[in-house]
Amino acid sequence: MMQRLDTRRLTRSFTPLRWAAFAFVVLVILAATLAPWISPHDPLAQDIPRRFLPIGSPDHLLGTDEFGRDLLSRLLHGARVELVVALGASLVAAVLGITLGLLGGYFGRWVELLTMRTVEVILAFPPIVLALLIVTIYGSGQSTLIVIMGLLFIPAFARLTFGQTLGVRSAEYVEAARAFAAPTGVILARAILPNVSGALIAQFPITLANAILLGSGLSYLGLGITPPTPSWGGMVAAGQRFMPVDPTMLIISSIAVTLTVLSFGLLGDALRDWLDPKSRRRR
Amino acid sequence: MVSFLIRRIATAIVLAWVVLTLIFFAIHTVPGDPAYQLAGGDSGFTEEGLQQIRESLGLDRPLGEQYANYLLGVLGGDLGESFATGQPVAQSILRRLPATLQLIAAAAVLAIAAGIPFGAWAGRRRGMADALMTSVTSVALAVPVYVVGALAVLLFSVTWRLLPAGGLTPFAEDPMGFLRGLLLPAVTLSLAFSAVVARMTRTAVIETSDRDWVRTATSFGLTRRRVFNRYVLRNSMNPVVTVVGLEIGSFLGASVIIERVFNYPGISTLLIDGVSARDYPVVQGVVIVIAVLFILINLVVDILYGILDPRARIR
């Protein structure tokens, strides 16, 4: 059903840098899925006497954290937690955001007012406050974080879809579909959505990147994923706290976060240039 | 233009009201009864001690009633008194609001001053410049804010002792000290923002330079520089202004972390302390102020958009 993807544009929008980003994303996903099998230690096993070991110590390739837990294992298991939360949040945001944008964009008038105002209410709330409230009510388990971040990223998807739908709504093939008595559902699903999906797909990795960043921000404020579950955000926050004692923790975890967020960002740019006809990249 | 303004302000008021109602009921359903915080100390909680506190704060009255007179209060500009200190919330917010506004204004100015030229340069040169700009901005967007803050403090304040590690000396007392105090937090906050502005400018410049009127201007015989400045950059400002408006909105959120790292006396810290002390009036007050701030900024952006793009004026 999808239009055969334009491979010539593919090569043009994927520069070597973006291929590297794509490779790194694959690496992270692999690490997350295979974590239980490939990590050398149990990420929760404490060994306090042998804590803050530097990189390259015998049994711990990347050293140990403030509880003597193996950093490499926590990094791998942490990848799983980060991805699950980021993916969950992005899916929630995508589904709700796209629906709001689609309905608002297509029907216009009071539906548009309703949907776009809800989006503005979410935007008007400072993200951290929203996070604070929900975490304090429901505790900061992974599912709560998915809900909060999902909520916070709705505006990004909603506004993008709204703009794209407005553009496509007046296209003649949509008018034709209405003239030939196509049910509204079919028009939305088959005529409008596929033609706006280009930009939306590109927005997904960018939201993943922002979700991981926000997750680490929340951990810094003590609202992130409840310890002792390993999460990159938690490790960066702890790393920042113990920086004078053992900078390696901060360095490793922030590199992991930065590289992953960077790769997702670059992937998003590449997808947008490849799929979204409007964003032509002139070499 | 006037009817456009009236409608815009009307929606803004409705929005503020919705935010106020949401935050009121949200904070009141949060577990952690404020009375416990106020009873405090290790002297133990007697039920009647707690009840007495609740009464003095009016928490025992039905929620609907509390909401009603809170709403009336807000309309009269009175945001109620803080549970913890008894000081009027409006007063403590007003005392700290300038600091937050100064921080955001400084960060916005820095971001625009750095973002727009960098983006325009990349959009115009394309090729290597474009690749460089995209990767630099991606990195700037990828690094967690407080890591940057922590490193900045480590280098500039602790090791080189050039700038204060935190806090903010009021402008009146010592302008130089104020600037030195503002520099680090503003630069850190503006880092990600300038990346967004740069990327937005680059895209806008690339898209605008394909437009027909640029070719018309060239056909007049104008110099390449003049065509770029007056016909490409000038028109790119419209989308950039919209993005700036949106980003400043999300700024208010990000400033919480900056205020924590630099111990900066803004309203966000007031908010965090308020929530962790279940100081309902403070939380509600700050959220409303932030929401109103966000709405005002959007209003300014819309007006600016109308000035920049005559087509928008008829709306």
Place this chain on the structure above:
Amino acid sequence: MSDTHLLEISSLSVAFRIDGENVEVTHGVDLHVDEGEVVALVGESGSGKSVTAMSVTDLLPPNALRSGSIRFAGEELLTASEERIRKLRGDDVAMIFQEPMTALNPVYTIGTHLVEAIRCHRDITREAALAEATGLLEQVGLPEPAAMLGRYPHEISGGQRQRAMIAMAISARPRLLIADEPTTALDVTVQAGILDLLLRLRTELGMAILIITHDMGVVADVADRVVVMQHGLVVDRGTTDHIFYDSSQTYTRDLLEAVPDLSAVAMTRSGAVAATGEAPTLEVAGLRIEYRTGWRRAPFVAVDDVSFTVGDGELVGLVGESGSGKSTIGRAVLGLTPIQAGSARVVGTEIVGVRRQDLRLMRRTVSVVFQDPGSSLNPRVPIGRTITDPLRWNRIERDERVLRKTAEDLLESVKIPREWADRYPHELSGGQRQRVSIARAISTRPRFMVADEPTSALDVSVQASVLDLLQELQRSMGFSCLFISHDLAVVERIASRVIVLRKGEIVEQGTASDILRAPREPYTQALIAAVPVPDPRRQRVRRAERLAAAGRRS
């Protein structure tokens, strides 16, 4: 006249660097323009005519490579310095473009544009430039020039924008004006005005004009000499009369043959099908449609008190300029836009206040063909599936195997290979896409079809074949059709009755021959007089009559 030509292009080839390799678009083009001469560069889309014009003052995109030679008044431009070319632009060689809507910067007023153009080559004060600008606007025939200075492009009409652009172009008294399809986007009456203006400026300023167009009527009307291009090559050249009457080139002959000519002589009715006398398929009475323009401002009346009928099996032409409301009526009768007053009975169903189920039932026997081949088909759906969608949506046929066969039959009936059913719209040409649209329209064996400018976006040769197809299908399937167009010649060819529309009101209606040969209303007469016919001799006579008539009226 010096022996060297004002502009001499010899063996010019232009190539574009795309993804590393050079794609050559024009191959060894030779043409010249002499002082004060009007040369027409004509060809269909993709013939390379615009690229050639743009290469004169190097307005091509950065990835373009020019080879060969371009000499202006003897001076070689290809090797000239960037600064020399810049000085030449506007001062010696000026340009005007096709899309008036996007050719001017929306954020600047007309005055700012003019001052910019004037002060670009001469060092004079802003006030002096503004005074001169007012003079220029007057010279190009714009009403209240002083007020016009303060207006923004989106606040004035297409014709006015084009005149303003001409004023900018001539601000530095150029010796050559290159006009790239200056009137294609304009209505025929406005086009006539612009062409008159260009000819007048040619004589007043002694300015040579290189006009790029695909409309043979315009060529016949204004050109002294003609250069014909096809697929990047010059295939024919000569004086206008030679090209229209004596040329032996097959491509030129086919081009002239395909152009629908508003014949002065009575023509046998070749294809129009008269009504069969049963109840009319479409009855519209007192139709009124308004658009909301703002919160408290009065709504814009697009259609006011329109009444007409379309007989069973009849093809009625609805003609009017842009903004006349013809498309609005087309969409209204399909139930796509709300109707404020009046009534419209389509295939027996009253549209105004129709219940949802009745609207659905009505739409089973009504179909539509839109104008833009680029956006009338869903780009993400293969054409085989698109053309049978109406059957799916109206639950006429659910079995995919049957639908597949129907799709292939429909493709064949519109002369497109059956195997292409799985192709996507972007893999087809404009003409082929319109045929697919027509295939979709006839899939439900409709009793009534609305054709909203189905061929306006197509090249002349392709347009002719699509029109023939439409007529053939109408005759064989017997559906009645409301044919909306701005091109009188096209309407004359296939419509039995014609309705002329102006600013939402019917000016006059009647049989095609009455309206086109003996128009009663002055507006219709002016409309017909303004259409340039692809026959230089006749066109000179018509131009003289039109100007004389205009002289009497003004």
Place this chain on the structure above:
Amino acid sequence: MDSLTYKFMLHDGLTYHDGTPLVADDVRAALLWYADPANSARSYPGVRFIKDIAIASDTEFTITLNSVNLSFLEYLADPSAFIVPQNQLSADVEATNGAGPFKLESWDEGVGLVLTKFDGFYGADDVTLDRIDVSFYSDATARVNALLSGDVDFIDYVPWESYDQLEASGFVVHGEVGVFQSAIFNVETGPFADPKLRLAVAYALNRENATAAAFFGHGTSLFGVPGSGPTGENLWEYNPERAKELLAEAGYANGGPKVHLLSNSTYVFLRDLALSVQADLEAVGFEVEFTSPDWPTFTEEAVAGKYDVTVQGNVGNVQDPAGWLPRLVQPRPEANKSFGYSNADLDAALAEALAAEDAGARQAALDRAYKLIGEDVPFATINQRMQAYAYTDRVSGFEVMLGFTQPYSVNNLINVTITG
């Protein structure tokens, strides 16, 4: 005078910050206000023994107690029993007018405050500082950085991970072991109603690890009641095997009970302590579910007993265990004591110790109490943490008060001087 009556003489010419004279009547009013439980004053446990206060003159009064309390004077000395003008003795008045060495100049809620020297203070001449700027740093790292970068000269509540860094950069880190942490239980419902399991926890706790994890080793392990001498201080030991036996005896031979360990996200060292306890409990077979809401929700859940075990800090306001222990074991619900715990003979033993005339009887009663605590484990102490201040070498004359009063060291900056 004797164990029930105390006579006090006030310095003459004492005034409050706003100049109004401080008279014996103010003292009487303040102490009686604290003695009223409804006001839930911090010094209530100490002053509740007052029977009445007789005023002899403006500068002389005598207090008679209704029962003997050897540490009564300590309670009076506790800063929480400060004397303020009578008009400030109500819940909603800002009590900022005191009689101490410094008076409040300005106060910016959440940001900081400024104190200036009060010349009317009776010991004013040996107060060298004339102005103190106090600014609040909620983030520990920011606090340390402020000192390191020279923004401030003196910081309180130094995070344990920065001790070495500060000492290495030439700052004075000066602290005292004071507040003690212990695991407390919900004895009403859930597995820890059974004392055997509580005892098992007491044996399972690896105090060394806990101190290292939470306080970077800056603290001392506790195996019993702090400050209680040999008989009370080693009631338990780190013996995981014994803990496993106890678990088996309690019926959990193969796989311990599932318990809910409640901690908090605001005070990070308490959370780190809880994480270390979690590891110790899991090592001996407990199945631990860990939650860490923020402080307000934690306090509410702790008071309501919505946990099986949690880790909390405690500090008595007097040295004598008989003085502070009762509060820890009596039924009044509090966030930092075992939920629903009560033990009649323990209460009796403690009351006897408090009222005992001579040292011998007192010690015997205390020993009985310690034995009971050892078996019934109302709380399983973990460690006492070092609480430190850090300041530049330009600051001198600062004294850290001993033991439980350590957190109040900041309240007497009388003979502190700062040079340069």
